[in-house]
């Protein structure tokens with residue numbers, strides 16, 4: 001059975017139509033301005049223009065399994081320049097949420113790892129701790145690269161720019177409860 005079942009497509013359409021101007025996806029004229037404006041389209045499996053066409057053709061599964069969703073850097077160039085006013089960046093965010101929630105797509109992509117580890121840190125401490133974030137990022141993506149970055153990390157630490165101990169905010173437990181409630185609400 002295809003992963004993007006009819007139910008999943010319905011969930012996606014519901015989310016898509018709930019974002020401002022989400023319905024404008026149906027007004028795409030396939031001009032390609034979004035693809036031409038996109039700084040990462042050269043590395044994408046499908047360009048932004050093709051993603052819109054695939055979504056309209058009901059090919060959600062193919063879209064979620066492509067690397068396009070995970071290579072979008074949320075620069076908003078496509079959204080700003082689209083003559084049809086399609087909020088393509090927000091469409092990408094909905095696809096990312098859907099992919100993460102249903103565990104479909106490129107889970108090992110660097111930006112997915114970065115986002116996941118950032119959320120874990122904030123969930124645990126109530127704030128980011130850059131050294132821990134970078135450590136986890138490299139561990140899950142490219143540990144060898146972490147070794148190459150070590151001299152830089154050492155220099156930053158020496159100058160007091162990289163505290164080894166992270167801080168936890170007051171009321172972190174309350175924040176965790178709030179995030180859990182938001183997540184629960186968002187999954188409905």
Ligand code: SF4
Nearest residue numbers: 028029031032034082
């Ligand atoms: S710029 Fe807008 S109208 Fe043109 S292809 Fe991209 S999404 Fe469609």
Ligand code: SF4
Nearest residue numbers: 038072073075076078
């Ligand atoms: S927001 Fe994403 S898809 Fe749009 S131009 Fe920027 S990187 Fe490309």
